Amino acid sequence: MSRNARDGLSSHLVTTNEGDTRAEGDVHRDTKFVVSDGGSKDDFDQRKKTLDAATRRRRLWAEQKAAAKLLGNSNISRVKICNKSINYGANGVDVMHSEKFSRFANLTKCGSVWTCPICSRNISNTRRLEANEALRWAKSQKGTITPMMMTLTARHGRDDCIAELVEKMLAAKRLMFQRDKWRRLKARPIWEEELDGEGMPVLVTRYKRQMISEPATVLIGNEVVPLLNKDGEAQIHKYGVSKRHLSPKRNCVGFGSGIILGFLVAFEVVYTANGWHPHFHVLMFLRCSTEKQAKKHVRLEKEWLKCLKAVGLFGSGKGFDFRAANRAEEYITKFGAADGSNTNELELRIQEAERAGEWGLAEELTKTHAKRSKANKTPWMLLEEYAHDSNKQSGKLFFDFANAFYRKQQLQWSQGLKSYLEISEFSDKEAERFGAERALLEEVAFKIRPEDWYQLLRGTSRQERLEILETSEKSSGNAKAIEAKVCELLGRSPTQKTDQS
Secondary structure (H helix, E strand, O other): OOHHHOOOOOOOOEEEOOOOOOOOOOOOOOOOOHHHHHOHHHHHHHHHHHHHHHHHHHHHHHHHHHHHHHOOOOOOHHHOOOOEEOOOOOOEEEEEEEEEEEEOOEEEEOOOOOOOOOHHHHHHHHHHHHHHHHHHHHOOOOOOOOEEEEEEOOOOEEEOOOHHHHHHHHHHHHHHHHHHHHHHHHEEEEEEOOOOOOOOOOEEEOOOOOOOOOEEEEOOOOOOEEEEOOOOOOOOOHHHOHHHEEEOOOEEEEEEEOOEEEEEEEEEEEEEOEEEEEEEEEEEEEEEOOOHHHHHHHHHHHHHHHHHHOOOOOHHHEEEEEEEOOHHHHOOOOOOOOOOOOOOOOHHHHHHHHHHHHOHHHHHHHHHOOOOOOEEOEEEEEEEHHHHOOHHHHHHHHHHHHHHHHOOOEEEEOOHHHOOOOOOOOOOHHHHHHHHHHOOOOOEEEEEEEHHHHHHHOOOOHHHHHHHHHHHHOOOOOOOHHHHHHHHHHOOOOOOOOOOO
């Protein structure tokens, strides 16, 4: 996929009934692409020339600063630490250069998929790669596995509290997956314990998933500690870890009876004329060869409506959608996180992507923050309006969203599916780091000493620090040019050396 495609924006239109104070979103029916502000192709070409990668990055960092200011000192304000402190153990900030693009490395990341416009981009890229692995596997099964998309929504109104709405939607989803009809359809995973070369079970810590060998050891911080001392007594309790934190490593080797082999659930929300609209996309892998067979066996609309009623929500036929997941025209392309631009060259980008074959269902699940439409606003569009247009109402809406989605899971895999497909487990912070480094042939163009970096933090703005990356890109990673820019920002001559590697 081209760099422009990854950095582009995409659209997602959720149909609502604007004539009613309560609407029920239908995220697929009658979906169309739109270009707001009456943008023409000439306007698009002009914006494309003026809004370069450096400008998009500047806007993105400005939005991150706005999010940190907006969330303040609340318990959801991890974003305020992002891209500031140097990672523990690192000996400075690396300026990494790859082809025409540069970035800072060894900086602390907040890893927030909901509130940080920079981390969410990298996390979603990693999640997209994981989802694509599952889709490639389904395609390789030669007609025995059919991917289907189920969309679950509910009625919503202008006066609905987003926090209550989110909790009720999550409760309805849990009830859905606990119903007898769903359990009969869902295949149970078959597990086997993993053994080492001597036939002993491989142990993992329950939380860190750190694999340990025999004689059993566990990683505590940066120290590898034996589970038993010389006398055979357990000693890991000294480090705040007990035997109950350890368990044998199990791998999924197959599935039992049931038509639903596994599934992925993506949770997202948009702000519409009728208030907040949270909904689920469920990508299911079914043991059948056609869409017709899948619809014959999986009939869950009435089950979903019963679950909504049980938690105090309501819905109708528009609140449930079930269709094949491999038809490009039914889905909207997403090419990465909101890149900081407020332009809407959606239609042209989508047409270019479809011609190039760069659309993807994985993006539908994972690029929730990149969706854009004329009628509805994603949380990232609200943050853009607050950061660049000083729209206080948009800022308040983003704050409500951040509180409601605090510690919520964006993408959930069914039990055993990742293990069966041999896809590695990543936390959001690990996914952010992997997403930032993926497929990039990078090299260290320059290293900024810790004392110089913290001096830059105290004496320069974010936008000024980004000039270092822009200098690296313009000079193709030339160390002397980067050093000159760092010295200029520090207010000293290049003869007073900074570290270079």
